[in-house]
Amino acid sequence: MPTFVASLPAWLKYAVVTVIPWIELRGAVPMAIAANERAYLPLVLLANLAIFWPGYYFLEFVYERLPEGGWVHRKLERVRAKAHPFVERYGMIGLALFVAVPLPGTGAYSGTAAAWLLDLEPKRAFLAVSAGVVIAFAVVWASSELVAAGVKLL
Numbered sequence: 001m002p003t004f005v006a007s008l009p010a011w012l013k014y015a016v017v018t019v020i021p022w023i024e025l026r027g028a029v030p031m032a033i034a035a036n037e038r039a040y041l042p043l044v045l046l047a048n049l050a051i052f053w054p055g056y057y058f059l060e061f062v063y064e065r066l067p068e069g070g071w072v073h074r075k076l077e078r079v080r081a082k083a084h085p086f087v088e089r090y091g092m093i094g095l096a097l098f099v100a101v102p103l104p105g106t107g108a109y110s111g112t113a114a115a116w117l118l119d120l121e122p123k124r125a126f127l128a129v130s131a132g133v134v135i136a137f138a139v140v141w142a143s144s145e146l147v148a149a150g151v152k153l154l
Helices: 010-018 024-034 038-049 052-065 071-090 092-100 108-117 122-153
Strands: none
Touching: 010 024, 010 038, 024 038, 024 122, 038 122, 052 108, 052 122, 071 092, 071 108, 092 108, 092 122, 108 122
8 A cells, every 4th residue: 555545544545546547446446355445445436437527627728738758748648549449449438448458557547538639529438438447446346356255265
């Protein structure tokens, strides 16, 4: 667990971990399961869903102000390159699948960035990103429960 959240109240700890880019619910769900604090799982899901709107409009505000070729600009362009084939081929379902893959570099932040960078209609993009987050949540939750059950057997 990141040391800067260890002393926070449990509900805030999971919310904070969930909104950390590249960790998101993929880190918060197993953390809650390992600590036997499953009651906070709905909060993890809601916090991850809440990333879309601030992220979408933040990109709209800040993207043109980023130095071209800078670290953040390159990261965003990499997200565009990774997500574009999914969206090109499968549309909004492709965006949802891109978000749903529980691997680093995918998730709500990347899906939000991809939606903005690919100039997708915000409401439809929000539904696609939300569907992907819910799928990722279910996959990570189920996987975490299986691992926790296996650990208990040992």
